[in-house]
Structure formats: structure tokens, C-alpha cells
Amino acid sequence: MERIATTRELQARADAERAAGRRIALVPTMGALHAGHRSLVETARAHADLVWVSIFVNPAQFNESADFEGYPAELDADLEACEADGVDLVFLPKREELYPEGFQTWVEVEDLTQPLCGASRPGHFRGVTTVVSKLFLAAKPHVAVFGEKDYQQLAAVRRMARDLGFDVEVIGSPTLREADGLALSSRNVHLGPEARRQAVVLARALEAAEHALAAGERDAAALLAAAQIELAKAPGAEVEYCELRCPETLATLAGPLCAPALLALAVHFPADPDGRGARVRLIDNRLLDPREARVRGGDRAPIAISLEERP
Amino acid sequence: MERIATTRELQARADAERAAGRRIALVPTMGALHAGHRSLVETARAHADLVWVSIFVNPAQFNESADFEGYPAELDADLEACEADGVDLVFLPKREELYPEGFQTWVEVEDLTQPLCGASRPGHFRGVTTVVSKLFLAAKPHVAVFGEKDYQQLAAVRRMARDLGFDVEVIGSPTLREADGLALSSRNVHLGPEARRQAVVLARALEAAEHALAAGERDAAALLAAAQIELAKAPGAEVEYCELRCPETLATLAGPLCAPALLALAVHFPADPDGRGARVRLIDNRLLDPREARVRGGDRAPIAISLEERP
Numbered sequence: 001m002e003r004i005a006t007t008r009e010l011q012a013r014a015d016a017e018r019a020a021g022r023r024i025a026l027v028p029t030m031g032a033l034h035a036g037h038r039s040l041v042e043t044a045r046a047h048a049d050l051v052w053v054s055i056f057v058n059p060a061q062f063n064e065s066a067d068f069e070g071y072p073a074e075l076d077a078d079l080e081a082c083e084a085d086g087v088d089l090v091f092l093p094k095r096e097e098l099y100p101e102g103f104q105t106w107v108e109v110e111d112l113t114q115p116l117c118g119a120s121r122p123g124h125f126r127g128v129t130t131v132v133s134k135l136f137l138a139a140k141p142h143v144a145v146f147g148e149k150d151y152q153q154l155a156a157v158r159r160m161a162r163d164l165g166f167d168v169e170v171i172g173s174p175t176l177r178e179a180d181g182l183a184l185s186s187r188n189v190h191l192g193p194e195a196r197r198q199a200v201v202l203a204r205a206l207e208a209a210e211h212a213l214a215a216g217e218r219d220a221a222a223l224l225a226a227a228q229i230e231l232a233k234a235p236g237a238e239v240e241y242c243e244l245r246c247p248e249t250l251a252t253l254a255g256p257l258c259a260p261a262l263l264a265l266a267v268h269f270p271a272d273p274d275g276r277g278a279r280v281r282l283i284d285n286r287l288l289d290p291r292e293a294r295v296r297g298g299d300r301a302p303i304a305i306s307l308e309e310r311p
Numbered sequence: 312m313e314r315i316a317t318t319r320e321l322q323a324r325a326d327a328e329r330a331a332g333r334r335i336a337l338v339p340t341m342g343a344l345h346a347g348h349r350s351l352v353e354t355a356r357a358h359a360d361l362v363w364v365s366i367f368v369n370p371a372q373f374n375e376s377a378d379f380e381g382y383p384a385e386l387d388a389d390l391e392a393c394e395a396d397g398v399d400l401v402f403l404p405k406r407e408e409l410y411p412e413g414f415q416t417w418v419e420v421e422d423l424t425q426p427l428c429g430a431s432r433p434g435h436f437r438g439v440t441t442v443v444s445k446l447f448l449a450a451k452p453h454v455a456v457f458g459e460k461d462y463q464q465l466a467a468v469r470r471m472a473r474d475l476g477f478d479v480e481v482i483g484s485p486t487l488r489e490a491d492g493l494a495l496s497s498r499n500v501h502l503g504p505e506a507r508r509q510a511v512v513l514a515r516a517l518e519a520a521e522h523a524l525a526a527g528e529r530d531a532a533a534l535l536a537a538a539q540i541e542l543a544k545a546p547g548a549e550v551e552y553c554e555l556r557c558p559e560t561l562a563t564l565a566g567p568l569c570a571p572a573l574l575a576l577a578v579h580f581p582a583d584p585d586g587r588g589a590r591v592r593l594i595d596n597r598l599l600d601p602r603e604a605r606v607r608g609g610d611r612a613p614i615a616i617s618l619e620e621r622p
Binding site: 007015021098100102104105106107109110111112129133137138140160163164166249 | 318326330332409411413414415416417418419440444445470473474475476477478560
């Protein structure tokens with residue numbers, strides 16, 4: 001597995017691979033690789049001859065310096081994971097390589113980045129789209145893979161790639177979950193044991209809304225209520241947002257759903273009462289599609305039955 | 312000479328040329344090609360195997376709609392000029408191709424675009440750097456050529472390419488001038504005969520400052536005064552700015568110059584008293600280098616002689 005640290009070297013390498021007709025897939029990461037990232041690598045492998053992973057904790061996308069400084073860094077373990085997963089090349093730029101002195105150019109997606117996480121994390125998505133532009137320009141990939149867990153990020157990167165005309169196909173990869181449903185995230189390690197138990201409410205809230213939909217509920221407010229009832233079951237959970245949005249434009253949805261809708265959650269959990277863990281912000285989301293919904297077998301009963309389905 | 316209208320086709324063409332080892336030079340233009348553009352093509356030829364010209368009147372960089380609508384468009388003549396100059400390919404995208412529905416992504420250089428033209432043309436440079444990013448991503452050139460006449464634009468594009476890591480060498484090409492010194496510009500055609508006569512004061516102002524420098528003057532205020540005296544000789548000229556700036560950062564310079572300085576001018580001329588022509592805004596600039604300055608032969612006498620050079 002090759003390691004490259006400079007944009008110039010990576011571009012030369014990309015030129016050579018492209019000239020030889022090999023397809024490059026890029027998986028941009030901030031390290032602290034977990035099974036979720038490794039599933040991105042697997043998705044990448046299915047779309048290309050070469051899988052390249054970038055590891056760079058991007059200061060420009062942290063709106064709080066404590067969050068940046070506390071972001072888990074485990075380079076040796078990350079490199080081992082890449083090696084084990086057959087990654088062909090790891091791009092490991094230093095901060096000065098990507099943000100040279102006098103740096104002052106930003107790539108910004110305007111509307112999609114305003115609501116949801118954008119509302120509470122000023123500058124976050126500008127940092128993301130700027131560094132992803134730089135990674136695309138460095139690696140010249142044919143495809144790039146991002147997790148669907150960070151849905152708004154995926155939507156913003158897709159819009160950016162389309163608007164600027166990047167010659168890159170942006171692929172979303174499904175969220176990986178723990179046995180109890182908690183979405184994998186590098187931030188989960190900061191949850192105390194009690195907060196970890198409570199964190200399952202995000203997945204339960206998404207499921208509750210999906211069950212309501214499957215049972216015939218179409219009203220946006222009622223679907224949100226179904227999710228909020230679950231979130232309220234975690235005494236420590238502080239809900240930042242719980243919203244139904246258009247999956248394309250992220251516009252707020254109200255009234256009866258007639259097309260797929262994004263149910264998006266952000267919830268903060270405090271450190272445990274005994275001081276273990278730290279305050280953690282978790283996000284999760286699910287696409288609710290009223291055209292495909294039906295009562296499915298599962299571990300939880302639907303919370304409503306539509307008129308049509310009553311005996 | 313080939314014509315291509317879509318980004319996707321141009322990218323495929325660029326990939327093929329790059330894979331074959333051919334170097335591509337891009338000359339981005341808004342059409343209305345004059346000898347100045349044609350000298351950019353010549354510069355491009357010296358740096359590459361293939362010269363590609365883009366012709367696109369970019370709506371995003373016009374801060375006044377009247378300016379956009381009045382911008383000269385002469386596609387047939389432009390294509391003839393390209394053909395005559397041996398241009399290999401012309402990229403002719405439609406507006407919807409570069410700005411698809413829902414477009415909302417901008418590339419912005421922050422500090423360099425604040426002063427000079429940026430102060431009076433809000434959004435102009437954001438439009439320039441965004442469309443140039445798109446053209447770079449479409450044509451994947453090895454080099455791109457811009458006129459030094461639009462110095463701030465060249466500086467912003469250079470900064471953008473460096474900050475984002477575009478694999479493109481940005482080359483400046485010297486300003487072409489009419490016999491009386493007026494810098495070639497697509498906007499010159501809108502000058503009435505009287506305004507055209509007066510417009511020579513831009514070039515004279517730059518020369519006056521250079522002569523002062525050559526004669527030993529180093530004080531920024533005195534050099535600017537030399538330029539302003541010339542500008543004041545045109546009764547119609549309304550000076551928007553006449554400034555000495557650091558050529559790298561565009562920071563204002565004061566006191567004695569010890570390194571190269573950019574003398575930058577923007578001057579408005581009204582329509583002629585008899586109604587001919589229209590109001591036109593012209594810009595021009597010159598690098599003043601105190602380390603190289605000396606009294607040179609020319610059509611005008613130096614306006615000061617340094618102590619050392621006095622007999």
C-alpha cells in the first residue's frame with residue numbers, strides 16, 4: 001500500500017493511472033476508521049480498479065476548536081485497516097500542504113447548507129466542500145464514496161460536483177449500524193456507557209416514523225411526532241433538530257407526503273452523571289418513501305393502521 | 312477547428328489528449344476577440360501542443376445587467392479569428408450548460424478580491440473564479456493564459472488555482488496597446504470619438520509614474536501624484552481608483568517603495584457630448600519595479616531627475 005503526502009505527487013500518479021485506463025475511486029476520511037468507513041472502501045472497490053483513501057482531519061470544517069482537538073486520531077490503526085482492506089494508496093497530506101500560507105479560497109454550496117447541521121455549525125459545510133474540492137483536484141478520481149449517514153454532506157458534495165462540473169461520480173454508501181441500531185460514527189467512542197444506552201433512541205425514532213408510514217400515516221407532523229415520542233424516552237437527549245425535508249433541496253416538508261422525504265435528526269447527549277464520556281452530538285437520518293411504504297415484518301408493531309388496511 | 316458545447320464531451324476529449332501525452336493550453340474568453348486575445352493564443356501556443364479557446368459571456372461576473380446585455384457578441388468573427396490563429400478547439404457552452412437549474416455553488420477568493428475593482432463590482436470576482444473553476448474542470452488544461460491587463464483577475468485566478476490545488480499553470484500575457492498606448496479591451500468599441508481621444512490618459516498616467524520612478528522618485532504618494540496629473544488632463548475622465556498596491560497581496564502601499572508595486576487605474580468616460588458612444592469604464596495597470604528602474608529612452612521626458620543622475 002502506497003502512501004503519498006503531496007498534492008503534486010498524487011496528481012502525477014492519478015495522471016499515470018488514468019492514462020493507463022485504470023479507474024480510481026476516492027474515499028475521503030478524517031481517519032479514526034471504523035466499520036462504516038470500511039464499508040465505504042468496499043463500495044469503492046465495486047466501482048473502480050483502484051481504491052484510494054485520504055486521511056486528513058480538516059480544520060476548516062470544525063466550527064468548534066475543542067471538537068477539532070478532541071477528534072480521535074489513530075493513524076497506525078487506520079493504516080492497518082486500510083492495508084487489511086486492500087486499499088491501494090493512502091493520501092496523508094499535512095495541514096500546510098492543503099492550507100498553504102495566505103490560503104483564502106472557499107468553495108461554498110449556498111442553499112443546501114443553510115438548514116439542519118448548517119444552522120448550528122457555521123462554516124462547517126464550507127470547510128467540507130472546500131477540502132473535498134481539493135481532494136478531488138489532487139486525486140482526480142472517477143468516483144468518490146461518501147456515507148449516507150452524513151446525508152446533508154453527501155447532498156452538498158453532490159451539488160458541488162454537479163454545479164462545478166467535477167468529472168467525478170459521487171456515490172452514497174448505506175449507513176452501518178450497531179446491533180441495537182446506533183449508526184456507526186467516530187464520535188460514538190466519546191459516549192459514556194449510560195449515554196451509549198440512550199443513544200439508541202435516534203435509530204428507534206427513525207424506525208417509529210417508518211413504521212407509522214408503513215401503517216399508512218402520511219401527515220408530516222404525525223410522522224415527526226412518532227419520531228419525537230421515541231426521542232423523548234431518553235432523559236439525557238437534547239434534540240437539536242428532528243425534521244422532514246425534501247431529499248433534493250432540503251426544503252421543509254409539511255402536510256401529506258407524496259414523494260420521498262428525508263427524516264433527519266441531530267441529538268446531543270451529555271457526559272454520564274458519574275463523569276464518564278463527554279458531551280456528544282449525534283446525527284442520523286432515513287429516507288421515508290410513501291410510494292414504497294407497507295407494513296413490514298419487524299421487531300416493533302406499527303403504531304397506526306390505515307383505514308384501507310383495517311379488517 | 313473543432314467545436315464542443317458540453318462539459319462532458321470536453322472532459323472526454325481532454326482525457327484522451329492527456330492520455331496521449333499532449334499538453335493542453337486553455338484561453339478563457341468572453342468572445343469579442345481582439346488582437347489582445349489573439350496574443351493570448353500566441354502565448355498559449357508557446358506552452359502547449361493544443362490551444363483551446365472558450366467563448367462564454369459569463370452572466371455571473373456582470374454586476375450590472377446593462378453591462379451584460381451590452382457586452383459585444385460577434386460569434387462568427389470570433390470563430391474566424393480562432394480559425395485563422397490555428398486554435399485547435401473552441402468550447403462554446405450555453406448558459407444552461409454552465410449554470411444548470413438549482414445552481415448554487417461558488418468559488419470565492421476572499422481577500423484579493425476586496426479592493427480595486429472588487430470594491431465597485433460586488434460579486435464580479437466570485438463570478439470570475441467560479442466560471443474559471445468550471446472551465447478548468449471541463450478542459451483539464453495543463454496551462455491557462457490570462458491577460459495582464461486584468462491584473463486583479465489574474466491574481467485572483469492564480470490564488471484560486473494555488474489554494475485549491477488545480478493542476479494548471481496560470482500564465483499572464485502582456486497587455487497589447489493601440490499606437491497611442493490605450494490598452495486593448497472589448498469595451499473600447501463603446502467609446503465615442505472624443506472619449507476615445509481622452510482615454511489615452513490611462514496609459515499616459517502609467518508612463519508618467521514610470522518616468523518618475525526611473526528618475527529616482529520612490530515615494531508612493533509622489534508616484535501617484537505623477538499619474539493623477541495625467542488623468543486630470545482628460546476633462547471627461549472620472550477616476551474610480553488610482554492606487555499603488557502590493558502585486559502579491561494587493562495591500563495598499565505607502566511611503567518609499569523598496570519592492571515591485573502595482574499601479575492600478577480604473578477610469579470612467581462618459582458618452583460624447585454629441586451623444587456618440589456610451590459610458591465606459593476602463594482599467595489599466597503597470598508594475599513599477601524600483602530595483603530595475605532607470606531613465607529609459609522614450610517618447611516623453613522624465614519629469615524628475617534623481618540627485619545621482621544630475622550632471
